[in-house]
Amino acid sequence: MRTTELPAAESTRPRTVVVGSLLATGATFVAFAALVSVYVQQRQHARALGEEWFPSGTVELGPAGMMMMTLMLSVVTVQWAVQAARAEDRPHGFIALGVTLMFGAAVINQFWFVYQDTAFAIDGGRAELLFYAVTGSFIAMLIAAMATLTVTTIRSLMGPFGRDLAHAVQASAMFWHMCVLCYFLVWYVVFITK
Amino acid sequence: MTLTESPVAESEAAADTDGAVEPESSAGALEAPRGLAQPFMTSDAAHVGRLFVVASLVMALGKAVIGVLLSFGRTDAVAPDDLFGGLNAYFRLWTLYRVSFVLLVVMPLLLGLALAVVPSQVGARNVAFGRAALASFWSWLIGAVIVVASVLAGGGWGAVDGVTGNESDAMALTLLGTGMVIVALLLGAIVVATTVISLRQTGMGLLDVPPFSWSMLVTAAVWLFSLPVAIANIVVIYADLRGRPAIAFGRPESPDIWLQLDWLVEQPAVYAMAVPVLGIIFQAVGASVGSRSSRPEAILIVIGLFGLLAVGGWSQDYFTAPQDLRDGLVYVAFGLAAVVPVVATAGGVGELVLRGSKTRDRLLDARVLGAGAALKLLGAAALVGALRVIEPLDLLETSVTWSVFHGVVVAGLIAAVAALGTWPQLLFGPLQQKLARPAIMLLFGGGGLLVLADLISGFIADDPDLMALALDGSIALNVVALIGSVLVLGGLAAVLAAVASALRPSTAHASEAA
Structure with missing residues (x-):
C-alpha cells in the first residue's frame, strides 16, 4: 500500500526567543529582588538598633525622581519600537529604539551625578556599601538592556523587519520593562524611604 | 480547546518506552563541525550534553579525592593542620568539596543529560538555543577552572584563622568563578526549559511530556528561583571585598562569606539538584521493565511537588537570626513535606514494576538497580532531612546537614548512571553491565x-559543629565515613571506565553486532 507523506505542520509554538528571554528576565529580576531584600533587611536591622542609615540630606529625591520619569517615558518608546517592528515600520522602529537608548544613557548620566552628589565611600558603612551594590547592579542591568537593544537595532539595519526580528525586539523590550520595574524598587526603597 | 494543548494519540504512539519521540522532520538536520573544532563550534545539544557529562564526571573524580582526604583528616590518624597545611587550608577544601559537588558535578551532570535527551523526548531536532547551550558549557568549564584554581591559590569562600591581602584577591577570583558557574547553569537551564515549552512536537501538550523532560522543566524553574539569589549574595560580598577594607559581608578573615552561601548546599535548596533524579527513576524503571504508569499525571504532580519544596533562596539565615528562620513553621514544613514526593515516587515505581515484565534479567538491569539505589538514597536523605528540622532533636547545626547533602549528591550520581543506561543512543552507547552494576553498588x-556516619555523628555530637572543624563523632564513625568516601571514589572511577568503554569503537561495534 502506498502511503502519502505529508509535510509536518508548522509549529504553533515558535516564539523561542520570547520564551527564553522571559525566563532570563525572570531570573534577573529574582536576583535583583534578592539584592533589594538584603538592603531592606539590613536597613531594618540598623534602625532597630537605633542607628542612622544614611546621614540626613545626603540622598536627594530630585534626581531619582527625574530618572523615574525618564524611565517611564522609555517604557512608552520601547513599546513603540515593538509596535513598529510588528508593523514592519522601519523609520518609526529606528526612531523609537534610538530614543529609548538615549533615555537609557540619560539615566546612567544622572546616576553619575547622584554618585558625585552623595560622595559615599564604599567602605563607609553597610548603608553605603549596599547603596553601591544595589544601584551598581541596576546600572549593569540597564547597560545590558541597552546592549540588547543596540544589537537589535543593528540587526534591523542589516535587513527587513521580519517575524524573528519582531520577536527579538519584543524580547529586548521585555528585559527593558523589567529594568524599569527594578528601578521602581530602587526609587522607592533607596531614594524615597531611604 | 486549542490543538497545542490537546494530547493526540499519534505522539503517544510515536513515543517509545524511554520516552524519546521521532522529530517532526529531519529536514534541516544539523551539520556538525568535525575534528578538534567540534567542541568549540558545535550547536548540537547532544554533543554539548556529552561534553557536560564527561567534564562533570572528571570533576566528580577530583572532588571525590578531596572527599577522601577530608575524611582521612577526620579519623585522628593525622591532624588536619598537618595534612592540609593549616586549619584554613582544611576549611578551603571542606567548602570546595561541598560547593563543587553541587555546582561543578551534580547540577551540570544532570543538565548535560537533559541537553542530550530532552530534545528527542519532545520531538525537537535540537534545543531552542544551540549556541547558548555551547556557551553555557564553556562558561561553566572556565568558571569551574577559575573556582578550583583560585581555591588552591589561597582563595575560597572565607577563612577561619585570618588571611593576608593576597588571599583576598584569590577570594575575589573564587567569587567571580562561582558567579560564572551559576550564570552558566542558569543559561543551560533556560535552554532546556525553552525547549520543553516552545519546541514540543505539535499536539504534545505540556502535561504529555515524558517524566524526565517534565522534571527538567521543574528543575529549571527551581533553579531560576534559587540560583539568582546566590548571584545577589555574591554581588554584595564582592562589592564589600573589593571595597577595601571589607566591613561586613566580605571580610576575608572570617567565615562570613561561606555563611552567606551555605544555604545552596543545605535543605531545602540542596534538593534542587535531585528533582531530575525522580524523572530519571520513573523512566529508567519504565524502560527496563517495559511498562507505563496508569496515572502519568500523578507522576508529574509528584515531581512538581518535590520541585516546589526544593526552592531554597528564602532559607538563608545569615541576614536574620538563625533560630527565627529555621525554627519557623515554613522551614520545618518544607523539611517534613519533602518526604512525601519521595515516598510517592516509590509507590509509582512499585506500580511500574508490578505492571511490567518481572524477569530476573530486567530486574537486575543496571537501569533498575540504579533507579532503586538512587531512590533509596534520596529517600534516606529526605527522611534525615525531616529529622533534622525537628526542633527538639537539635540537629540543625550538626553533621546531619551533611548526611542530607551526601544522600542527595550520591543519589544524583547514581541516577546519572541509570540515565546513561536508559538513553544510550543519545549519549555514549550501551554501558557494559559488568562495569555499570559495580559502579552503582559502590x-x-x-x-x-x-549518610549513616554523618547522621549518627550528628546525634552524638555534644556541641553544634556545622563546619566540622572540630572532629565530631567517634573515631569509628569517622572511619566509616572514610570507607564511604573511598567507595564513592571507586564508584566514580568505575562510571568513568564504563563511559570510556562505551566510547571505544570496538565495544560499540560488538554491541551493535550483539
Missing part, C-alpha cells in the same frame, strides 16, 4: 555509609 554503598 556509589550506593559509599553514599549509604556517608
Whole structure:
C-alpha cells in the first residue's frame, strides 16, 4: 500500500526567543529582588538598633525622581519600537529604539551625578556599601538592556523587519520593562524611604 | 480547546518506552563541525550534553579525592593542620568539596543529560538555543577552572584563622568563578526549559511530556528561583571585598562569606539538584521493565511537588537570626513535606514494576538497580532531612546537614548512571553491565555509609559543629565515613571506565553486532 507523506505542520509554538528571554528576565529580576531584600533587611536591622542609615540630606529625591520619569517615558518608546517592528515600520522602529537608548544613557548620566552628589565611600558603612551594590547592579542591568537593544537595532539595519526580528525586539523590550520595574524598587526603597 | 494543548494519540504512539519521540522532520538536520573544532563550534545539544557529562564526571573524580582526604583528616590518624597545611587550608577544601559537588558535578551532570535527551523526548531536532547551550558549557568549564584554581591559590569562600591581602584577591577570583558557574547553569537551564515549552512536537501538550523532560522543566524553574539569589549574595560580598577594607559581608578573615552561601548546599535548596533524579527513576524503571504508569499525571504532580519544596533562596539565615528562620513553621514544613514526593515516587515505581515484565534479567538491569539505589538514597536523605528540622532533636547545626547533602549528591550520581543506561543512543552507547552494576553498588554503598556516619555523628555530637572543624563523632564513625568516601571514589572511577568503554569503537561495534 502506498502511503502519502505529508509535510509536518508548522509549529504553533515558535516564539523561542520570547520564551527564553522571559525566563532570563525572570531570573534577573529574582536576583535583583534578592539584592533589594538584603538592603531592606539590613536597613531594618540598623534602625532597630537605633542607628542612622544614611546621614540626613545626603540622598536627594530630585534626581531619582527625574530618572523615574525618564524611565517611564522609555517604557512608552520601547513599546513603540515593538509596535513598529510588528508593523514592519522601519523609520518609526529606528526612531523609537534610538530614543529609548538615549533615555537609557540619560539615566546612567544622572546616576553619575547622584554618585558625585552623595560622595559615599564604599567602605563607609553597610548603608553605603549596599547603596553601591544595589544601584551598581541596576546600572549593569540597564547597560545590558541597552546592549540588547543596540544589537537589535543593528540587526534591523542589516535587513527587513521580519517575524524573528519582531520577536527579538519584543524580547529586548521585555528585559527593558523589567529594568524599569527594578528601578521602581530602587526609587522607592533607596531614594524615597531611604 | 486549542490543538497545542490537546494530547493526540499519534505522539503517544510515536513515543517509545524511554520516552524519546521521532522529530517532526529531519529536514534541516544539523551539520556538525568535525575534528578538534567540534567542541568549540558545535550547536548540537547532544554533543554539548556529552561534553557536560564527561567534564562533570572528571570533576566528580577530583572532588571525590578531596572527599577522601577530608575524611582521612577526620579519623585522628593525622591532624588536619598537618595534612592540609593549616586549619584554613582544611576549611578551603571542606567548602570546595561541598560547593563543587553541587555546582561543578551534580547540577551540570544532570543538565548535560537533559541537553542530550530532552530534545528527542519532545520531538525537537535540537534545543531552542544551540549556541547558548555551547556557551553555557564553556562558561561553566572556565568558571569551574577559575573556582578550583583560585581555591588552591589561597582563595575560597572565607577563612577561619585570618588571611593576608593576597588571599583576598584569590577570594575575589573564587567569587567571580562561582558567579560564572551559576550564570552558566542558569543559561543551560533556560535552554532546556525553552525547549520543553516552545519546541514540543505539535499536539504534545505540556502535561504529555515524558517524566524526565517534565522534571527538567521543574528543575529549571527551581533553579531560576534559587540560583539568582546566590548571584545577589555574591554581588554584595564582592562589592564589600573589593571595597577595601571589607566591613561586613566580605571580610576575608572570617567565615562570613561561606555563611552567606551555605544555604545552596543545605535543605531545602540542596534538593534542587535531585528533582531530575525522580524523572530519571520513573523512566529508567519504565524502560527496563517495559511498562507505563496508569496515572502519568500523578507522576508529574509528584515531581512538581518535590520541585516546589526544593526552592531554597528564602532559607538563608545569615541576614536574620538563625533560630527565627529555621525554627519557623515554613522551614520545618518544607523539611517534613519533602518526604512525601519521595515516598510517592516509590509507590509509582512499585506500580511500574508490578505492571511490567518481572524477569530476573530486567530486574537486575543496571537501569533498575540504579533507579532503586538512587531512590533509596534520596529517600534516606529526605527522611534525615525531616529529622533534622525537628526542633527538639537539635540537629540543625550538626553533621546531619551533611548526611542530607551526601544522600542527595550520591543519589544524583547514581541516577546519572541509570540515565546513561536508559538513553544510550543519545549519549555514549550501551554501558557494559559488568562495569555499570559495580559502579552503582559502590556509589550506593559509599553514599549509604556517608549518610549513616554523618547522621549518627550528628546525634552524638555534644556541641553544634556545622563546619566540622572540630572532629565530631567517634573515631569509628569517622572511619566509616572514610570507607564511604573511598567507595564513592571507586564508584566514580568505575562510571568513568564504563563511559570510556562505551566510547571505544570496538565495544560499540560488538554491541551493535550483539
